[in-house]
Amino acid sequence: MSELSDLEWTAGFDEIGEILGKALPPSASEHRTWWANHGGQMVHQQAWLDAGWRVENVDLSRRQVVFRRMRLGRHVGGWSVPGNGANDHRPNDGLSVELRKAVEQSRQPASVSxxxxxxxxxxxxxxxxxxxxxxxxxxxxxxxxxxxxxxxxxxxxxxxxxxxxxxxxxxxxxxxxxxxxxxxxxxxxxxxxxxxxxxxxxxxxxxxxxxxxxxxxxxxxxxxxxxxxxxxxxxxxxxxxxxxxxxxxxx
CATH class of the missing domain: 3.40.1440 (GIY-YIG endonuclease)
Structure with a gap:
């Protein structure tokens, strides 16, 4: 999913199964909660979130799900900076809490039309x-x-x-x-x-x-x-x- 260029992707359950190389479990067709973006630590849930996508809508009767991109391109969080080993992550970088929050907010996806x-x-x-x-x-x-x-x-x-x-x-x-x-x-x-x-x-x-x-x-x-x-x-x-x-x- 991280390689897709569209902002929205509509896929059938069978299509997703073909991409994965195996069919989705029965619960994917029976329970909407299987497609929830939050409230669990399921591997499949983290897969689309880590790729920068979220589930926008799911239609169990049509066996179809709509994903919407949360961000464009790859995103590196955690305030990482160039360096080696343990020095790559520096939580004590001198930034104030207010500035850190402001910068994180500015990195949120934006819709411009x-x-x-x-x-x-x-x-x-x-x-x-x-x-x-x-x-x-x-x-x-x-x-x-x-x-x-x-x-x-x-x-x-x-x-x-x-x-x-x-x-x-x-x-x-x-x-x-x-x-x-x-x-x-x-x-x-x-x-x-x-x-x-x-x-x-x-x-x-x-x-x-x-x-x-x-x-x-x-x-x-x-x-x-x-x-x-x-x-x-x-x-x-x-x-x-x-x-x-x-x-x-x-x-």
């Missing part, structure tokens, strides 16, 4: 005189331009200082053929398209949620901006959308 609300900017239409752009809200934004290339949904993502200015510049350059580095990807995807959908995350529409507590993400903060942009790109890719992220200097 990004939430965004999208604003529908509108549709850009190709005309004989160029592109007719929708009226976009002024100011910074995380912009997303949707196109269809070879029957595949594609999206170009960029964090921009001013949304109307960015759209006007990009579509004008694509029409004129004088393309700045990075914008070529957008122009290539526009191709012969007649309609392009545009949406955006505006200031105040993104949140960073840590262990259920959230705060608004600032597009002016480089770290928070990157977290939102990369999360949006990852979600799109997981949905099968081909994503291009424009470099910051283009935006």
């Amino acid at each position: 990004i939430r965004v609300d999208w604003t529908d900017v509108g549709v850009a239409r190709r005309t004989e005189h160029g592109w007719a752009l929708p009226q976009a809200p002024e100011g910074p934004a995380l912009c997303r331009i949707h196109t269809v290339c070879d029957e595949k949904h594609t999206a170009t993502i960029a964090v921009v200082r001013d949304l109307p200015e960015f759209l006007a510049t990009v579509f004008a350059e694509c029409r004129a053929g004088k393309v700045a580095p990075g914008v070529a990807a957008v122009c290539e995807r526009l191709g012969a398209a007649r309609y392009v959908a545009i949406d955006a995350v505006l200031p105040g529409q993104a949140w960073i949620v840590v262990d259920g507590r959230g705060s608004r993400a600032s597009l002016d903060n480089a770290i928070e901006r990157a977290m939102v942009e990369r999360s949006v790109a990852m979600v799109a890719r997981n949905a099968g959308i081909a994503v291009t992220r424009l470099k910051a200097e283009i935006a």
Whole structure:
């Protein structure tokens, strides 16, 4: 289990038996307490806890259990430090009880997620005189331009200082053929398209949620901006959308 990369693992009792090389005992299918995370010193219980997992849910009727990761990667406790033999463990390291508790608390697993609300900017239409752009809200934004290339949904993502200015510049350059580095990807995807959908995350529409507590993400903060942009790109890719992220200097 320590080698798994997922945060959650759903396994059937028979599947676990195949991995172990022997069937689970009858009590595993008859008593929920067999799957308890606490209240006992059973070898099987310590096995998943030591590997950094806990039982999230067990369904005896379906003979299925859900494990959830408690920590990522390997964890070494006990305040060990590099050294040899008995010197590896130093309980009297000079740290105060308060500091030791604070550090241990900071090492607890944390759940971090990004939430965004999208604003529908509108549709850009190709005309004989160029592109007719929708009226976009002024100011910074995380912009997303949707196109269809070879029957595949594609999206170009960029964090921009001013949304109307960015759209006007990009579509004008694509029409004129004088393309700045990075914008070529957008122009290539526009191709012969007649309609392009545009949406955006505006200031105040993104949140960073840590262990259920959230705060608004600032597009002016480089770290928070990157977290939102990369999360949006990852979600799109997981949905099968081909994503291009424009470099910051283009935006």
